[in-house]
Amino acid sequence: MTHDGEQHDQLIHFVYRLLFSRDAEPEALTHWRPYLAQGLPPLSFFEALWNSQEFNEKSQQNHYVKPPRSETISAAAESTIITDEYLNQILPLLSQNRGLLLEIKSIRALVAQWRYRDLMQTRGIKTVESEEAYPDTVAYSEFTLRSHVHIDRSNDMIRPLPSIGRVARNLDKLKVLAIGPRTEMELFALMAAGFRLENISMLDLISYSPYIQVGDMHHMEFDNDKFDVVVFGETLAYSQQPEVAVQEILRVAKDRAIVSIVHAASKGHVPLFGGDALPVEKREGLFIGTTEDMLRYFRPHVGHVYLRCEPEADGLDRIVTTFEVSKDSLE
Helix, strand or coil: CCCCHHHHHHHHHHHHHHHHCCCCHHHHHHHHHHHHHHCCCCHHHHHHHHHCCCHHHHHHCCCCCCCCCCCHHHHHHHHHHCHHHHHHHHHHCCEEEEEHHHHHHHHHHHHHHHHHHHHHHHHEEEECCCCCCCCHHHHHHHHHHHHHCCCCHHHHHHHHHHHHHHHCCCCCCEEEECCCCCCCCCHHHHHCCCCCHEEEEEEEEEECCCEECCCCCCCCCCCCCCCCEEECCCCHHHHHCCHHHHHHHHHEEEEEEEEEEEEEEEEEECCCCCCCCCCCCHCCCCCCCCHHHHHHCCCCCCEEEEECCCCCCCCCCEEEEEEECCCCCCC
């Protein structure tokens, strides 16, 4: 075999390995050698195999490898990110793993609204009172429930969690507690982050959902050292004794558990229904203006602090903080 013949065989084997994950059969070598000897450009040889029936059948097994599309579709893709063709391919994939839909904020909101409507017809609302909560907490939560079904603000405390290495490596195993979710939006955000539904517990004074357990964060019916992750948002301000709630959180959290919080800055309790607002100097309850004000409730059981997001000067008065529980009281 001539030197050119050896190079042609090497090229044929290379392209077959690239496209079909195997060497070319003797019949293929016999077929392509004359074309290459007559000057068929290597690119034309590659395109011929790329457009072959064999590669088309192989590529159907991989949704990310497809034969070239028409010029019209390719041109449309330059200006339309999601073409009709893309959408038609995406929908069957999503139907196979519908949980992926919850990664889209607008879909989370829509699913939450539909489920709220249906569940309210069949289950209604279950409630429990708490001696440690402010007297109008349950009534206020019921009153605002419908308008809060689609609100996704708790996602601010959930999105940072998968960026923590040991959380990301064990997402499908970690036990999660969500306190005061009010709606299923918090559940959907946790699932979108990768936590498994069967590992998520949710607790609130009110519930319309089979996934939200009715209970009091000051007296939780969970075992000691049960949860790897605890999330709660806009919750402690409803408590007359936030220190008691924090001690319960620390009790049910494992050592080195991750606690993630989102909360509005608070200057004491203002009646949730009616009444003139008290002057700040006469208020009682939660006073937090920084992440440190919130972390102080958990000290000396604060380990590594992964995230501090302070209120912004432009009026966004919310804090977000994510930290590690240290049950041996070391900071």
